[in-house]
Structure formats: structure tokens, C-alpha cells
Amino acid sequence: MQDEPLRYEALAEDLTGIIVTGNLRPGERLPSVRRLSRERRLSVSTVLQALHQLEDRGLVEARPQSGYFVRHAAARRAPPSARSTPEAPVPVDVSQRLMRVLQSSMQPGVAPLAAALPAAGLLPRAALQRLYGGVLRRHPRLLEAASHIHMDEPALVRQLVLRSLGWAGPLAASEFVITNSCTEALALCLRAVTQPGDTVAVESPAYYLMLQLLECLGLKALEIPTDPRSGMSIEALDLATRDSRVAACLLVPNASNPLGSIMPDEHKRRLARLTAERGVAVIEDDIYGDLHFAGERPWPIKAFDRAGNVMLCSSFSKCLSPALRIGFVAAGRYRAQLALQKTITSGGTNPITQQVLAEYLESGTYERHVRGLRRTYERQVDAMRAAVARHFPAATRITEPQGGFVLWVELPEDVDTSALYDRAIAAGVAYVPGELFSASGMYRNCLRINCGNPHTPDIEDAVRRLGGLMTGASPASQRN
Secondary structure, three states: OOOHHHHHHHHHHHHHHHHHOOOOOOOOEOOOHHHHHHHHOOOHHHHHHHHHHHHHOOOEEEEOOOEEEEOOHHHHOOOOOOOOOOOOOEEOOOHHHHHHHHHHHOOOOOEOOOOOOOOHHHOOHHHHHHHHHHHHHHOHHHHOOOOOOOOOOHHHHHHHHHHHHHHOOOOOHHHEEEEOHHHHHHHHHHHHHOOOOOEEEEEEOOOHHHHHHHHHOOOEEEEEEEEOOOEEOHHHHHHHHHHOOOOEEEEOOEOOOOOOOEOOHHHHHHHHHHHHHHOOEEEEEOOOHHHEOOOOOOOOHHHHOOOOOEEEEEEOOOOOOHHHOOEEEEOHHHHHHHHHHHHHHOOOOOHHHHHHHHHHHHOOHHHHHHHHHHHHHHHHHHHHHHHHHHHOOOOOEEOOOOEOOEEEEEOOOOOOOOOOHHHHHHOOEOOEEHHHHOOOOOOOOEEEEEOOOOOOHHHHHHHHHHHHHHHHOOOOOOOO
16 A cells, blocks of 8 residues: 555645646636545545645645635746846946836826835724824823934833744844834944945845935945845855955845745854854844745744844834834844934934834734735735736746735846836836846846735736736747
8 A cells, every 4th residue: 555645745746737737727626625535545634735735836725615726827937036146246326217116106097016015905094093092192291202312112112022022032122223114224224334335235136225225325235146935145145245345234034025035044044144253234124024924924034143243124014004104123233323323313213103003012903913914915916926927928937925015027038127117107007127126237127016905907907908018028928
């Protein structure tokens, strides 16, 4: 009799063959667990093992109380691969082009596929509004004065310390600085550890706002190859920091923007050790850490930091509201320099909103809200992947994000997404061209799409129009 492990693997391979050959089409239901168990003479647990393996491969999805269904062909499209990057650091010059893109994307009637913003309907606006009213009644002192010295509300710091238990903490309260957004947090970290002309290692592709910060501060970017599944290459970072002076490493290891990758724990451990040994400060943006799709919350690089060398930055803008403008840094040994920069540049962060956020976190509502939000974002990302697969050129590669709500799309080489941008806006669709995610101008055949909105028929139609432009710009591409 065949061993049970081999039996579940055999069933997984048989089902894979049926799906790949198209005998079971996207959206169709697989035979029930009981039927497979009866017909294949396998235990129910063995059948479930086989189906879980197909889930891990992205071939099927479980629907509660309905069974297992074939995922859309988009789930099986080859993801983009990491590209080689320039070996020398380069000055950054993206701000003007980026501002033009973001401003035009906000025009009335343009589908919101550019800026990575969540739909308003997904945010707990009513709960936050009630808290603002209650906080002002209970804490009238918060309206009386603001301080450039006492910047952090103890109630919010306490909640962040408690939350850090899930980040392999707890982190010390003395590490935290409350900021006006995650953007300010990143800028303060850069000011604390760099001087104009310094080199900063960044992911490639990198979040465009990070490149803007480097440009504004007169810093050079050293692009490090980044894998769509595992994040920044530790081997490439090792080579880059051996002979050249790199002042800092700036990255998004959990659900990176734009790739959606989550760096494995072992890579995070190696990065923390390598940078500490070489005196390279680490600035970690963890804004999407709570928006992972599977398993437990991924630990930040900060969890593996033994030298106080990692500055962990985040905010609640992607989960609660971009309008809160509350971020924070757990700054390690750089806390004094960072707090000084904060005092000089903007002083204290709004104490009323700090208290509102503290009470929201203390209520326990946040955890329930974000659990549902993760499922919603994952569905929206899957729906967008499927739409791109339906409407874009056949050779298009699409990332398989492990969290967050953006999608990175790699088109055939003869498509220039920057050159096509004005035509897309005229057609009522916005996106962010790929070259804006690179200091050296790479990724001209790529683009990033926001999946923060429910996938309505209007969104589907916008993707169809955009795909038509991309397909028309690629004469060599053939539709399936």
C-alpha cells in the first residue's frame, strides 16, 4: 500500500494536472473533500493535505461552507523577477515627474488606481468621530497648549509598547517618538543618520516617496536587487557595503511597496547583523506589517536588532485613516538625535489625535477591524490580478503580494508606461509609471496599481481600458 504522504502528494499532482491543462477552469468548484476521500480511498485528512498544497501553490482557494475553487489564471501568471541594478549610487530626480502624476490622478472622473489609498468605506470613520468628541470632553487640557519638548502622549506610547509584544518585543517606551505620519518618521530618521552627499541603500523597485526624501535631503540612492517574494537581496547588500560607504539602508521588509513581498525571518536576522557590524543604520518602514495575508503577523527587522541599530517607522494611515497623520518611530540608539530633529522641524504631534488613537487601540476594536481589513484587501488584490490577466497583454507578469494592497505589473519590453501615461489619463485611468520607483530610471515597462478600492464594475472597466492601451502599445504581444 502506498505511504500516506505519497498518497496526498499524488492526489495534489493529479489535481494540478487537471487545473493546468484547463479541464477545471478558473472559478469552477473542485470535487468535494468527501467525494475525493471516497473515490480515491483516502482519509479526509490526506485529502485536505493535498488541497492545502494546492492553496500554497496559488492554484485553488477555499471558500467558507462552499468548498475549494480554482483560482483565476492570474494567480498562476509568472511573477516579475528581480533585476540587476546599477553598481554605483546615483543622485535622485523623481519629484517633479511624480507630483505631475499624482496631481493628474486626482482629477474628477479618473479611476483611482494610482495613489496607494484605502477606500473611505473601509475605514472606521464613525468610531473615530465619536472618540474625538469624547476625548475633547474628558481631556480639555489637550486644547490648552502644545509643547516642543513633551511631544509624546503617554497613553499612546503605552499602547505602542503593548502592541510591540506582537513584533517580538516588547520595545522600551523610551525608544518611541510620535510623529506627523510615517513620512515624517522616515525623514527624521534620514536626517538623524546622514549628511548631504551620503549614500543610502534602497530596494529596487523602491517606494517613490522614499526616493523623494533622498532627493530633498541631497542623498544618493544605491539600488539593491529585490525579489518579488523574499524582498531585498542580502547577498547584494553584503557586496554593496563591503567597499563603498553606505550610511543607511532604507526598506519596507513587510508587504513592500510596490512588490508586496515579505522578507523571510532568516533574511531579516542576517540584515540586522550585517548592517550592525558595518555601521549601516537601518530605517525600516513597517506601515503594511499589520496587513499581511497569511499566517501570523510577520516580525519586523527590529525584532532581530541587538545593537539598537534599527529604526522602526510606521503609522495607522493604511488601516484607520490617512487623515490622522499620526506615525511613530522606535528609534533604538538614535532616539536622541531623532527627537532633536523632531523638535527643530515640527515640534509636538497633535495631542488630541494621539489620545484618540490611544483610546481606539485600548478598546480592542483595532484588532477586530484589521482582521477584516486584511481579508478585504486580499480579495481586492486577487480581483485586480484577475482583471489584469484578463485585459493586459499575454506576456504580462504580475506580482503575488503577500500583504498590502498594491500590485506591480511588468509588461512586454516594448511598452513604455511613462510615454502612455497621458493617454491613460485621457481615458480616465490613473496608475504610477514604473520608472518613478527607480533612481536610475529602470522599470519603464512596469507600473503600480492601487487595489485599495472594492473591485466594482467601474474599476473592472478602467482596467479593461488600461489594458487596451497597453496591448495596443505592444504590437508583438498576442492575446490568449
